Amino acid sequence: MATAAEAHIDVHGHDDHHDHDHEQSFISKYIFSTDHKTIAKQFLITGIIWAVIGAALSAIFRLQLGFPEADLGWLRPLLGKWISPEGTLDPEFYLALVTMHGTIMVFFVLTAGLSGTFSNYLIPLQIGARDMASGFMNMLSYWFFFVSSVIMLISLFIETGPASGGWVVYPPLSALPEAMSGSGLGMTLWLVAMVFFIASSLLGGINYVSTVINLRTKGMTFSRLPLTIWAFFLTAVIGILSFPVLFAAALLLVFDRSFGTSFYLSEIYINGEALPNVGGSPILYQHLFWFLGHPEVYIVLLPALGITSEIIATNSRKPIFGYKAMIISMMGITFLSFIVWAHHMFVSGLNPFLGSIFMFLTLIIAVPSAVKVFNYLTTLWKGNIVFTPAMLFSIGLVSVFISGGITGIFLGNSAIDIQLHDTYFVVAHFHLVMGAASSFGLLAGVYHWFPKMFGRMMDARLGYIHFWLTFIGIYSVFFPMHYIGIAGFPRRYYSFTNFDAFSGFTDLNMFISIAAIATFIGQFIFLFNFFYSIFRGRKAPANPWKSTTLEWTTPRVPGHGNWPGEIPKVYRWAYDYSKPGAEDDFIPQTVPFSQTMESNLPHENDMIALEKEMDAEEIVVHEAKH
Amino acid sequence: MFGFYIALAVFLVVAILLLIFRITRLVNVVKGTGEETTSSSNNMNAVLMIVFMVLFFGLAGWYSWAHFDAYDPPVASEHGELTDKLFWRTMWITGIVFVVTNILLFVFSYKYRYNKNKRALFYPHNNKLEYLWTGVPAIVLTWLVISGWMAWDGIMSEAPEESEQIEIMGYQFAWSIRYGGMDNQVGDYDYRLIDAINTHGVDFSDRANFDDFMSNSLVIPKGKPVLLKIRARDVLHSVFIPHMRVKMDAVPGMPTQFWFVANKTTEEMRVEEGNPDFNYELACTEICGEGHFSMSKIVTVLEPEEYEKWKAEQKSWLSKNPSFMSQVPDNLKELAMVSAGINE
Secondary structure, three states: OOOHHHHHHHHHHHHHHHHOOOOOOHHHHOOOOOHHHHHHHHHHHHHHHHHHHHHHHHHHHHHHHOOOOOHHHHHHHHOOOOOOOOEEHHHHHHHHHHHHHHHHHHHHHHHHHHHHHHHHHHHHHHOOOOOOOOHEEEEEEEHHHHHHHHHHHHOOOOOOOOOOOOOOOOOOOOOOOOOOOHHHHHHHHHHHHHHHHHHHHHHHHHHHHHHHHHHOOOOHHHHEEEEEEEEHHHHHHHHHHHHHHHHHHHHHHHHHHHOOOOOOOOOOOOOOEOOOOOOOOOHHHHHHHHHHHHHHHHHHHHHHHHHHHHHHHHHHOOOOOHHHHHHHHHHHHHHHHOOOHHOOEEEOOOOOHHHHHHHHHHHHHHHHHHHHHHHHHHHHHHEOOOOOOOHHOOOOOHHHHHHHHHHHHHHHHHHHHHHHOOOOHOOOOOOOOHHHHHHHHHHHHHHHHHHHHHHHOOHHHHHHHHHHHHHHHHHHHHHHHHHHHOOOEEOOOOOOOOOOOOOHHHHHHHHHHHHHHHHHHHHHHHHHHHHHHHHHEEEEOOOOOOOHHHHHHHHOOOOOOOOOOOOOOOOOOOOOOOOOOOOEEEEOOOOOHHHHOOOHHHHHHHHHHHHHHHHHHHHHHHHHOO | HHHHHHHHHHHHHHHHHHHHHHHHHHHHHHHHOHHHHHHHHHHHHHHHHHHHHHHHHHHHHHHHHHHHHHHHOOOOOOHHHHHHHHHHHHHHHHHHHHHHHHHHHHHHHOEEEEOOOOOOOOOOOOOOHHHHHHHHHHHEEEEEEHHHHHHHHHHHOOOOOOOOOEEEEEEEEEEEEEEOOOOOOOOOEOOOOOOOOOOOOOEOOOHHHOOEEEEEEEEOOOOOOEEEEEEEEEEEEEEEEEEHHHEEEEEOOEEEEEEEEEEOOOOHHHHHHHOOOOEEEEEEEOOOOOHHHHEEEEEEEEEEHHHHHHHHHHHOOHOOOOOHHHHHHHHHHHHHHHHHHHOO
């Protein structure tokens, strides 16, 4: 059955090949395209635009935190009435800034920008498929994301301001327009945008899963999949299972806001008036939100870890250490990510017994994460390391993943979390382990696969400068926040002048702000390199990093259908680097064991018989077709 | 005009950078990027790994040591000493892991940098090693979890009978504090009874309310358990007393609580800190709107005798607002007069 299906796709492939040179209209080629490579680039460019907006928002609120006395009047052309006549930032708009920074970075950059780009781009290319299982759904996925982006962008410019209740938008604050002006139209637009976003994410996720399961080329068993594909696959599974819950949370919030229900509201007296709502629970929202919110952390992190695994193996010229352990760790993380959500709620009024359970489960998830780190280190050990910009960012990722992951052990411990909850310690923790690590993964991926995406090379020197600026910058911003957090400074504070306990660290806050703004400006080096190289970069060789995976067997700029002629068959795993006996220090997945007698391990010689069987089967199918 | 000069300067700097970029690129094209340039930049990056590591650990170590007192707030509660101990224990364990793994990362990167005469070691797996580094973290984490769980269980246990009962209510954007009075019982409330004067919505059909009094600051005794009965009137808030290591959300419609024992009076802390103006403070740590950053309240810790004296001096809320006697059911009016300390 499966063979027949594959043969059928093969036929399609041939057809595509025959007319793949024909002129497509501009609209069907670049705008409403169903080609996974174009869609991936659409996600990437939209993600980059969002990243600039999200980072710019953080630069503005860092100005406020680092230089609370400064006259911000010069921002008035941009922010208008949000700058008071005295030149200070409006405190409520400050909250809008942190809220939108969080929403944009988590969802629009690191979910859509990362999974959307690399799952789309790499899944068909690395498993040997002509395209996604459903190109049309894939196109819809991008355009839902686009609609969501437009709505979210509009919400930044409305008179009452965008959503301002923190990226978690806890009710009742987010449910009551009388509680803050951002909870009016801004919050409505936020919810509408998120509904489109969730739809986009589900369309994408279902496509990724079905493509990986159904469209692998001959010989591409699950145990030969590159770790990138494993990561994208598991990420998609997490997304499919958790995003609907966010949808439910958002829907109930819409009901509470607009139709007078009381899912989250109870016993509220506000603006001199007692509201009629009773019986609801704000905690319910927190459960529903974090049931997505925590897996979301892994939705942004796993693809980055997958990308890093691939890049570290390639550039260490070594097989990834513990391929199976890596997969098992990722599966463990996937499973556990669903049963740790309440560690965000230790001091929310949750039953303390539940707190104990979630503390146990949370600290278990540190084990697979630790295994991954040790495996990366062992992969580097006795390697022959080539520092491409992608490799630098991957090494940087491992470092920030360690530094940020370790503080998770404090926060996952409910007794210690009492003091640290909602302080800058948390801000430092998740920005390193999730924000910086995932961004590094995203950047590493762009540097690594740029030659395949655009057929040209990015400038390596600019890449080095970009990496060192960013790496130093990220640590300068987030490492000092640990001190501020241990000192108890709460997050989402407009200023600290109202408290003696939080009056220190003005110098450190200023330092963080300068570092943040410098790091932000440093990203323009990347932007320049990226856009310049699309048009003027040097033409890329077919396999610039001497990599083993299938995408490097396509033409320099793969056309519709990815491979002219037949889809290559796969005979080995993706990590045959520096195999003893082999001539080159890498053997592509498409090279059969029968051609590498000199480097085969004993059990691999047994595979040769199977290879012959596979080829024979192929001939039978071909004959049946004629 | 000043703005124009800045814009001009930025423009010129960017233009110069672009020119440099273009020229080096053309030079490279002419020279051809051979093996040599790649290996020199490869070595450069390898060296930078070590430089970064030294600077990073140097600066982090120096700051952690030199500024310890600035970021380690003194602790003034019994359970706080325990959680601080757990915090620093975790810090030592994870700190070692942090340093060792980061050093390995940077040193490996440097040591095994590309050398065209060498070949990487084909080393795909080693089950023993993998069991080892699955097992060891699991054991260490179990130990941390169990000690954390024991502490948590104690902190979150039922408050002792004799605890001082204090209601703290968050609203946009302040805290309001109500004491149980002589009977040490904070009486019932109903949010529908809230008005401009009766801000807590005190329900005067409950006799426990007659002697309750309000206070502008949170005054608590040293060495005696204090039970904070936490509520919110409009949106979520969170009670945070940094020096007491106390934190608990205030949730509209769902009362929460936190009990603790303060073990240093404000006076003692003033001496210890060498700061005669020191005061404990209470803050909000759950985003609640525009004034989130301004919800401060002074917390005063007194010696138990001083506290009793202070408490005895407080006048009941009902005696200060006698018009609310009309809400007291007729059969309880006499009792209310006595409990509230109203003399006719």
